[in-house]
Amino acid sequence: MTTDRFAGKTVLVTGSGQNIGRAVILAFARMGANVVVNGHRNKDAIETVAAEARALGVGALAVLADVGDPAAVQAMVDQAHATFGSVDIAVSNVSTRLHTPFMDISIEEWQRIINSNLSASFYLARAVLPRMKEKGWGRVIHISGQDGWAVIPNRAHNVTCKAGVFALSKAIAVEFSPFGITANTVAPGVIDTTRDLTQYPHFRDGYGEKVKSIPVRRIGVVDDIADACTYLAGAGFVTGQVIHVNGGERMF
Numbered sequence: 001m002t003t004d005r006f007a008g009k010t011v012l013v014t015g016s017g018q019n020i021g022r023a024v025i026l027a028f029a030r031m032g033a034n035v036v037v038n039g040h041r042n043k044d045a046i047e048t049v050a051a052e053a054r055a056l057g058v059g060a061l062a063v064l065a066d067v068g069d070p071a072a073v074q075a076m077v078d079q080a081h082a083t084f085g086s087v088d089i090a091v092s093n094v095s096t097r098l099h100t101p102f103m104d105i106s107i108e109e110w111q112r113i114i115n116s117n118l119s120a121s122f123y124l125a126r127a128v129l130p131r132m133k134e135k136g137w138g139r140v141i142h143i144s145g146q147d148g149w150a151v152i153p154n155r156a157h158n159v160t161c162k163a164g165v166f167a168l169s170k171a172i173a174v175e176f177s178p179f180g181i182t183a184n185t186v187a188p189g190v191i192d193t194t195r196d197l198t199q200y201p202h203f204r205d206g207y208g209e210k211v212k213s214i215p216v217r218r219i220g221v222v223d224d225i226a227d228a229c230t231y232l233a234g235a236g237f238v239t240g241q242v243i244h245v246n247g248g249e250r251m252f
Contacts, residue, residue: 007032010084014038014067015094017045019193023222024229034059036080067094067120077127089139089233090128092121102156117161138181139233146187173240182239186228189246191220215248
């Protein structure tokens with residue numbers, strides 16, 4: 001089903017060549033928004049998603065950019081402005097989840113994960129907020145994770161980033177909500193996505209046992225996260241919040 005709910009708006013989603021990012025792009029496209037599809041390496045993947053969006057009747061731009069590079073992020077946002085005139089909704093979705101015991105995390109790995117999983121959200125917000133403020137309307141949405149609240153072993157760097165993203169949303173909300181801009185976080189639970197199972201040893205045998213601990217008795221799907229994003233984009237009285245989308249597995 002398509003609507004015009006976000007017609008005239010432009011949505012930029014980082015890491016949107018597959019999985020959650022792709023679902024978010026297509027959800028907004030079905031609601032009439034122009035979309036900016038981002039990836040780091042796979043040009044074909046983001047072009048495919050952009051083509052899917054165009055088939056829904058909206059404008060779509062595919063941009064390869066390393067979101068851990070602030071200059072590349074700014075250039076991507078500038079290209080989006082040049083193409084569509086604005087970035088009204090920015091969704092920071094990129095995340096690298098490594099399973100590494102604390103004492104095995106090298107300084108290089110720590111800095112790399114902090115940059116991709118936390119600093120990238122700052123770079124994107126910093127690039128889009130000035131023009132959102134000029135327009136008097138904007139939405140900043142961060143995709144985080146429940147491990148920022150319920151700590152998962154052997155992921156100290158990722159846990160730190162997830163908690164940091166929650167705080168970043170609050171900081172942006174406090175400063176920019178008076179200008180019509182909201183900032184919120186979506187924290188997914190267990191979502192069925194394509195993933196590197198070497199970094200998820202607890203899911204190597206599937207989700208069978210996990211389902212038993214989830215009150216709704218199913219694993220989440222990417223559209224569950226996309227639904228939360230479109231809700232937040234339309235909710236002008238919700239800011240500085242974390243929306244936990246986990247089927248009731250944890251109730252914070």
